[in-house]
Amino acid sequence: MTLSTEALVPLRDLLARYCGVLLDDARLVTLRSAVERRAAAAARTPARYLADLVLDADRTELQQLAELLLNHETIFFRNRPHMDALRKTLLPSLHATLPPGMPIKIWSAGCATGEEPYSIAITALEALGDPLPRPVSILATDLSASALAKARQGVYRGRTISNLTPAQRARFFTTTDAGLSIHERVRQLVTFVQHNLLEPFPAAAYGTHILFCQNVTIYFSLDTCRSLMARFYDALADGGILCLGFSETLWNIFDRLTPVAVDGAFLYRKDPPPARWMPTTTGQRLPAPALRTRAPRPLERKVTLFTEEAVVQEGRQLIENGQIDTALELFARVPLAGRHAPMVLALAAQAHANRGDLDLALAEARRALELNPLLTEAYLLLGLIYERQQQMPLAIRHLERARYLNRDHPLVAFHLAECYRQNRQITEAIREYRNAERLLNNLPPDQLLEGVAVQWLIESCRRWIGRLEGER
Known part of the structure; x- marks a missing residue:
């Protein structure tokens, strides 16, 4: 019997308490596979293994699971x-x-x-x-x-x-x-x-x-x-x-x-603490001796804690032009703080997703939403990643949130329609294809969205509307 997603949530939370890593909903599939492997090694059913581990919180077994789940990919001189x-x-x-x-x-x-x-x-x-x-x-x-x-x-x-x-x-x-x-x-x-x-x-x-x-x-x-x-x-x-x-x-x-x-x-x-003063017999006060090892300050300047809007615009243009590495280099050299920081995180997530680093992209998009829960672009990106992974319920949930925040976003409507269709929600798919077509008609037909011409998207909407209406 296959373990349900709901059954795996307590183990996901237990793993987070053990090692800090909080698995995204999409990675519950990977967690299920790891549980099945460890259960087989222990000669138990997956359900029995899961119940025992959640009850006992065996740290040795949690370590074995973590070994199967953690991503160790890196390179020399990465940053x-x-x-x-x-x-x-x-x-x-x-x-x-x-x-x-x-x-x-x-x-x-x-x-x-x-x-x-x-x-x-x-x-x-x-x-x-x-x-x-x-x-x-x-x-x-x-x-x-x-x-x-x-x-x-x-x-x-x-x-x-x-x-x-x-x-x-x-x-x-x-x-x-x-x-x-x-x-x-x-x-x-x-x-x-x-x-x-x-x-x-x-x-x-x-x-x-x-x-x-x-x-x-x-x-x-x-x-x-x-x-x-x-x-x-x-x-x-x-x-x-x-x-x-x-x-x-x-x-x-x-x-x-x-x-x-x-x-x-x-x-x-880490700035050193303010000097503590010690009284003397003459009434003067002298600094107390330092209690910790102090590293000298390198030649540096304090950072203005704001990400400039120009970084968002330049990064978005680089990604649209397919210059993914250049965009990531740009983001790596700017301070990530202020009201534009969540958008830069969302763009970095998009760049990593385009490069195939989906785990990092998911984590960055989630962090962007933790900093700004009203960021349409982050919900859209999560929906697109889940759509790519064929996890339609998750994709629909995030795309519906994106639509709630911005009902005039043509790509949100188009991808939501695609997910409804693949999830066999025919009525909802037809509605969103029509909505996407309406929004796309407001744009120049040769404009590119995600590298695809608006006219092609419009024709795709019309084609699917016709097919789906014939199925009802």
């Missing part, structure tokens, strides 16, 4: 602006101002298969010199044991090494039959530790000068994200820097970290 800031400013500033011999402490939280911490290590060797003039300690943690096993192996091939320059390949890798193998002097800078971010941090994480956590919290609920940011704040040294993925804005989520711009990258800094 180029952050790596540029690390090389040009953050590392040189720390080296110039920390006491001699004190290690520069960096944490890659959610390191997946190791590309990020190894990219950081390579950048340290490039920026500070080889051999390094002072210790650099890179803590790399991830929930997945299988991902960490690959990271420790340190052999890569295919798309993941596409951002490496020929000089980096020659200097920091050895060519083997299996792919490019990380050189030992890079490996020795990185310590891999299996760790669940919802559990107490390793002792080595405290006093971190630079913390990378990219494309992790976008899959968390807002409450989980806020809680994690507060704990990251405590782990950072005073003046420490937090590097998030560009779609992981803290605007309206967490305000104790100060947004700063460093070499075109937008980062978050």
Whole structure:
């Protein structure tokens, strides 16, 4: 007997409490498959396995499920602006101002298969010199044991090494039959530790000068994200820097970290607390000694916390022209805050969806709606993704919300009609095709919507209206 979507919801919520990742409704299909695999391994029916796990909350079994569900895809030097800031400013500033011999402490939280911490290590060797003039300690943690096993192996091939320059390949890798193998002097800078971010941090994480956590919290609920940011704040040294993925804005989520711009990258800094004053026998007050390790401030400027409307317009035009990578590079170099930030998130989600990164696109669209629940474009995009995945009830639910918010959007009407038709809701499909045709007739016939001419969409509406009316 196939498990229903409703039956899987308690397990989805249990997994979110275990590791933070909140699965989208569309990924309940993947969760069902994972449950069936684990049930078979345990020689139980899926229903029995599910009931037992929800009741017992066995952490070992939850870990096994998480291994099947988490996405570990990444590449070297994935976020180029952050790596540029690390090389040009953050590392040189720390080296110039920390006491001699004190290690520069960096944490890659959610390191997946190791590309990020190894990219950081390579950048340290490039920026500070080889051999390094002072210790650099890179803590790399991830929930997945299988991902960490690959990271420790340190052999890569295919798309993941596409951002490496020929000089980096020659200097920091050895060519083997299996792919490019990380050189030992890079490996020795990185310590891999299996760790669940919802559990107490390793002792080595405290006093971190630079913390990378990219494309992790976008899959968390807002409450989980806020809680994690507060704990990251405590782990950072005073003046420490937090590097998030560009779609992981803290605007309206967490305000104790100060947004700063460093070499075109937008980062978050932990400002040191105001000086505490101690009385003296002469009545004078002296500053109390600092209690925590303090990282020096790199050369940076505070960010104006607003995304400009011009970014929305330029990004939308780039996506319409098929320049997906250029649009994503644009979004990565602007502050994500203010009233236009949700729209930039929705556009980033559209770009990732066009590139086939559907999990990230879904997460970004959901985060856009958490920041602005009235964003028609985010509901439309979610509907289109679910339509592509042939999950018509989910697609219809989101497209109906988009129609409620904007009844004059021709693409909302057209795609809602398509979903009604595929779901065999004939009367509703005819109604929406007619509505779409009416709205499309107000536009020039050669105008492109999603790369399709308006006239073709009109003809498609008329063709389906005729076919469906013949079926009634």
